Amino acid sequence: MMKKNLIIYSLFLLLQASCTSFLDEKPDIKLVVPKSLNDLELLMNDYSTMNANYPNFGELSSDDYYLTKDLWESASVLDQRNAYIWADLPYEDASQWRAAYKVVNNANQVLDVLKTLDPMNDKAQYSRLKGEAHFFRAFAFQQLVGTFCNGYRESGAAAEQGIPLRLNPEVDENVSRSSLKDSYKQILSDYQVAIRCLPVENPYIGKPSLKSAYAAMGRAYLDMGDFEKAFLYADSAIALYPDLIDFNTVNRTDELPFTRFNKEVLFPAVSKSVGIMSANVSFVDSVLCTSYASDDLRNVLFLESSTIKIGAKHFKGSYDSSTGNLFVGLSSSEQYLIKAEAAVRLGKISSALSTINTLLKNRWKTGTFVDWTETNADQLLPMILEERRKELLYRGRRWSDLKRLNLDNRFKITLKRVLGNNIYTLEPNSPKYAFRLPEIAVNLGGIPQNQR
Template sequence: MKTLYFSIGMFTMMMLAACSNFLEEKPDIKMVIPKSLNDAELLLNDYSTMNAAYPAVGEWGTDEYYVTAETFDGMMTVDQRNAYIWKDEPYFDVTQWQGPYKTVFNANQALEIISKLGEEVKGEKGQQLSGIAHFFRAFAFQQLAEVFAPPYNAATASSELGIPLRLDPGIDASSERANLKQSYEQIIADYKIAASLLPPKEAIPGRPSAASAYAGLSRAYLYMAEYEKAYQYADSCLRLHAELIDFNNLNTGVELPIGRFNSEVLFAAIANNAGPMSLNNGLVDSNLYASYTANDLRKQLYFRNNDYPKDSYSFKGNYDQSLATLFVGLTTNEIYLIKAECAVRIGKVKEGLAALNALLKNRFDKNSFTAVTQTDAYILLSSILQERQKELLFRGRRWSDLKRLNPDPRFQKTIQRNIRGLTYSLAPDSRKYAFRLPEPAVLIGKIPQNLR
């Protein structure tokens, strides 16, 4: 097996040897150098790069799903199998790392173009494009940090490894990993700039808005356990864009019932490959499926009953209407849940109940919905966290949620897998929650691997 890894690694390194830095391939010297606002806009409008290349590898290790032994042996790559059972082996799926950094490269290139245009950038278009670029960089960094960096703890964030922060399009400078505190300071700074420059809403699918930036800030502060700020930014987001889909109006009989670019989408983004979590591979955890009551419309809209294995279900509630990708973007239903959770955590129980019920009344049969009235803070918080898992499954949120909740003894969880009689476990305090960097990034980029 070590020989196989070595061979794969050498092949990957040779393929990337022309790059002086692994984080981004060197552009073709024959390409026209971009220098206008229109050029910057074209870079930022590249949907396959800017919206569709985010990592899924963290989600492969979550408790939302399982795979059969046949799928594990026959349909999954070595890297996917290792991620699924948290096997601490070198991995070589460079796309999980390279995709977000290509987004960062395009954003940095657009910002460099804009910075050289003088008065032209002070107009509406220049300001908006700058906001879009800052948003994309923040979102890409955030996706990387949630997967490849350890859980955020304010007391240790200055000493924990974060991610490389590339802030210009230069490709010759060496990469260094910032600490975790610096990584999130950069994410937040970029989102705040984006929020100040972007319009309140955006009519073009795939482009962010001020509401999107507020949502990103809310997500970041939630992960950092800064609940007051997470609550405030969730509220700011919903003041601009609060639409929810009434699930009573959706067709439960179609294969993918939730529309793409629907009214809940604040920013559309997908992982580059769902892998074992695709509709035809991943099976929903049976306990999670059983937690939906009969009058919960998500039970019909989110799940497909499979003929094999018997009594198994697959997830069909994809917000990108896709069989083979994971939607990892920002949506209003997530923001309602952030607002609800953080409101309860900071003592605003009434506001938390209102946010939770606003969401749930659009998820249950309208003829049998009963509003939540629980006012005990701990019981209500537990209910909100359960609803968060039920609402946002297969959405790129569970790995991050496990990481941020595990330090709290009330909510920590040990995950187990069973494959052909063998049991694998992931402890709540495991260093494996900071996923391994791909070996080519470590060897060619000369950046440190995560601690084990």
């Protein structure tokens, strides 16, 4: 009996230890405590932690894809099935939360150690590491906000719940949720430091650079509805790095035609495994499929005919060259779309047209694309938004786009899922757009749950 009780007690301690890591985790205690710039370099080079496993609940709930009833019922992960039908039930997958905070914790460790080092020993490396840490922290915060918070409206952001803003590596410190306004304020502040510290080109693959920081600011301001600043930062990113892939040069018969770290990637990042939304399982929304013109090469580079459902299409255009997770990083093509949308909203019609035309010329068969000439902003804006959805398919942006566009009566939509005889809907601006926090964070961490 004593042996049995000892085993039970040991298991309890193990469970308790794992539960206390709901917000972030200290690195393995067997590792050397970082003390030098080179130690910090190794911490920032941990690609599997810093560039991967970002939340995917939002995209699992988006309208860019659908499943058959059989496929949905056969899904092994209950949380993913619930996300697909917007079930307002407790979510147990704490990794959606914990993995992003592991990025935050690593970034905070770097910043903490940097305070103890003399920047004059290697000014370039010191500055770059400082910029990387601020960038990664902001990027992780932004992914969390996009999943667990409502859409940003300036007039109500101070009263909306944001995320816990952990700004130091002390994991025992109790940090509650900040407001949505303060959450974005911290994200923008971190990116501003990154802009001041990062080099134009980073010598390490997978690490952010100046163009990455400009691009991230453009994305953040677009999500906030600040179109003037979104335009300025997207324009800065394009001015620094205007490169686009000419899709005529990509082999359309390849199973995965785009290489990882291709020339449009400004910062690589991927979600955790998407399971039911895997490219070779899920079907791209049928209406969206028909929106690609025959001479639009995305029609063959992004889509392929399904072998399991007649007439359906799978997605194959991953910028991570994979089928099991989503590329959620930053790309030059996204910056063209941010600039074009912001420009038309600001009345800069000629800039919007030249920007979107530059992008689309690189997407259509050579000699087939005719420049857009629409000068009516009310007509041009929906056209640009449609191109945004077609271009950023399976790229981790649709859920955030739905949230911000639902705030505009012209673009808000009700989402619908059909599974056999059951129909599920998600109304515009539903509180379900802010996912429930994992129960372990709420119950053990004392963090307020999203209101319903």
